[in-house]
Amino acid sequence: MASISDAHETVEIPIIAAALQRLVLPRQSQIWAVLNPGAGEREHAYRLASTFLGRMCLSGDVGGLNPMELEIIKRATAMYRRCVPVIRGGKSKVTDKRVGESWRHPQGWQSVLRYMPEQAVVVVHGFEKSQGWWRVDLPAGEWRVLETLTGMKADVRGGGLEGLFEGEWEAQVVLCGSAGSVL
Incomplete structure (x- = not known):
């Protein structure tokens, strides 16, 4: 297993996660999305999209998110489940x-x-x-x-x-x- 938790709050998350695929299978790579209230849908989507480059991991003040912010997390986690076969075996x-x-x-x-x-x-x-x-x-x-x-x-x-x-x-x-x- 690999984890890029040291970079989990930076804009470089997708770059590091993409580069890591040359070394570690995505199914063995934890990609963290830090989700905090008020960040906005675009930022949440940017962070959540990064998690599709490995194993989706969520952190941050998820309990403090408003209903609209929670909705994108629900969409992302549901879509992620449908993408798991490709992430795991592709x-x-x-x-x-x-x-x-x-x-x-x-x-x-x-x-x-x-x-x-x-x-x-x-x-x-x-x-x-x-x-x-x-x-x-x-x-x-x-x-x-x-x-x-x-x-x-x-x-x-x-x-x-x-x-x-x-x-x-x-x-x-x-x-x-x-x-x-x-x-």
């Missing part, structure tokens, strides 16, 4: 890593594709200066979006998954299924 590919010159002050965006023959999970994080379109190539086959974590646009087009950052520090998790797969 293969990973850090498909685009445009984090700039420093992990401490990331710019651009990164995506991690974790896939099996029937399903794929794409985790995308936008950092500073991340506005605009992103694209992640999917394995060969007919893919469709089954579920998304946030409201960020994400569609399958031309063998890849494409989406649009509307601002900085956004994240999206997309569960894709191959033709004929269901949740």
Whole structure:
């Protein structure tokens, strides 16, 4: 088991978690999301999306969260359960890593594709200066979006998954299924 708890309250969580996949299987890597009242939906989504890069672990003042803040946690944990087979048994590919010159002050965006023959999970994080379109190539086959974590646009087009950052520090998790797969 590995845990990146030393970085659990920093913006670098997804960068470290993606790099860790080269050393430790995601199913053996605890990824922490610290959730505190008043952080806002975008920040909660950013942190929760990071947990899809390993084993979801939650901390913070969860008991003090308001109903809207709790709702994104419920959505994330429910979606995470549906992604577990891919997280546990899939293969990973850090498909685009445009984090700039420093992990401490990331710019651009990164995506991690974790896939099996029937399903794929794409985790995308936008950092500073991340506005605009992103694209992640999917394995060969007919893919469709089954579920998304946030409201960020994400569609399958031309063998890849494409989406649009509307601002900085956004994240999206997309569960894709191959033709004929269901949740």
